[in-house]
Amino acid sequence: MSVLLAAYPALAEFEIKLPAAVDVGAPFFLKMYGPEGFTGIHLRWQNKQVYVPAVDGKAALLLGASLESSAGVHPVVGELEVDGRRRTFAREITVQARTFPEQRLRVAGEMVSPDPAEMPRIEEERRQVRQVLDRVTEQRYWDEPFVRPVTGSVSSQFGLRRFFNDQPRAPHRGVDLRGAVGAPVLAFSAGQVVLTGDHYFAGKSVYIDHGLGMVTQYIHLSETSVAPGQTVAAGQVVGKVGATGRVTGPHLHFGLSVLGMWVDPLPLLQ
Template sequence: MMVPALAAAPSDSFISRALNKPVPGGVAVVDLGNGVEPPKATYQGKPVLVVKEQGNRWLAIVGVSLTVKPGSQQLAVRDASGSRNLSFVVGDKKYPEQRITLKNQRQVNPDPNDLKRIESELALQIQAYRSFSPGTPSNLILDKPVNGPLSSKFGVRRFFNGEERNPHSGLDFAVPAGTPIKSPAAGKVILIGNYFFNGNTVFVDHGQGFISMFCHMSKIDVKVGDAVPRGGVVGRVGSTGRATGPHMHWNVSLNDARVDPAIFIGAFQP
């Protein structure tokens, strides 16, 4: 029987100090040790972003979904020395509630035709979130896609017309319609579409399962397959889909787990 070793994020690591927020909806930075070749790591059966820092030290940047319960979690690692499990600890975090009134009742309780559309659109978006390209992200400390105040935080429990729905999976910025949305890191456009809930939407793959999604856009300025530089404009702020007004909604995903984008822009609040 393989006994997991307890892994700790290196305290002297810049990446760890910036990104290690191991809570539901957060990020765990796990030290994988030294080596010439990059280790492979998986969490809950999905490949994990691995980067090099400080010589030959390798770090796993693990997305922890909102559904993960506090406690010990297992990271499977394979490198030149063989396979092993590393254990890391997820703490607790409480998220606030938000109550939203929508005039369009179909956006709260979709009709049967809407549900068919939503199901097919969700399958496309899940496939995009599960993309895992081999490249190393251009930067892990991300730029804000727009400059403006936050209007809704990540993880908020949302009630639409009094009915609870999925927690808020990204950050909302209060900025005017037409504001350019800039990619927070270099990447490749892997999906665009106009969706029931998200409206005009763009997915950008930054590498190794590190994905940005922007939605409710008034205009999309890219196409699938485009290489987008850091700071490149992907579209314009709008209020398409399920939105009460113009704003910029930004999701960040790691290993198919939606995590708090505030972590990557230095705005995380425990």
């Protein structure tokens, strides 16, 4: 008599939705539907780790291929948890190279080469933002459909290779949406406000943690209307469009970070 030891939980009991290929800088979803007793996934992607709890047999996570991703095959590996038992799974995603256009902008001189006296302030603001982007709250506040923060069209896409007054600077890590000064800016999804401020380059800013490593950024505002610690609903007004910080005119710069990496929010905006 032979004893057959089947691996449990069986992968066949899961429906796993994941794209086969994505572009550099693009966001993408991992969605899993599991059997009864499915409680969550421990996941690793591009040197980041996250635990995604399952609710009613379903787990959903937004991931992204960072701008620094090399083109080629990247592993998505993890452990599925069912009734306290774990089962490893592994998938591959092909990250496809994308060429981003150049953009040349003219701004005030101090927005390209700040007074050295401003550097401690700039460094402190960078540190605060980094800390917020690296948060991985083990609860999902976000849900679909996502809300376009302002109705205006795109004036600058994500990923543009930027030159300010002919000086090369970091690529554009969000999307610029047209809007008049004072137009309401809406929360992309439900979450908790984790940072507000009036920053040197970003001007008046709001950052919202949507859970599971998703954080959104709304900057260059004329006014912020929420405070850190406050929970917000999808579509709630968080501030008003402005032209504060390093800008050439009024607009909303909207940033989407997943697991500490900026990705292109445009595919998720209606």
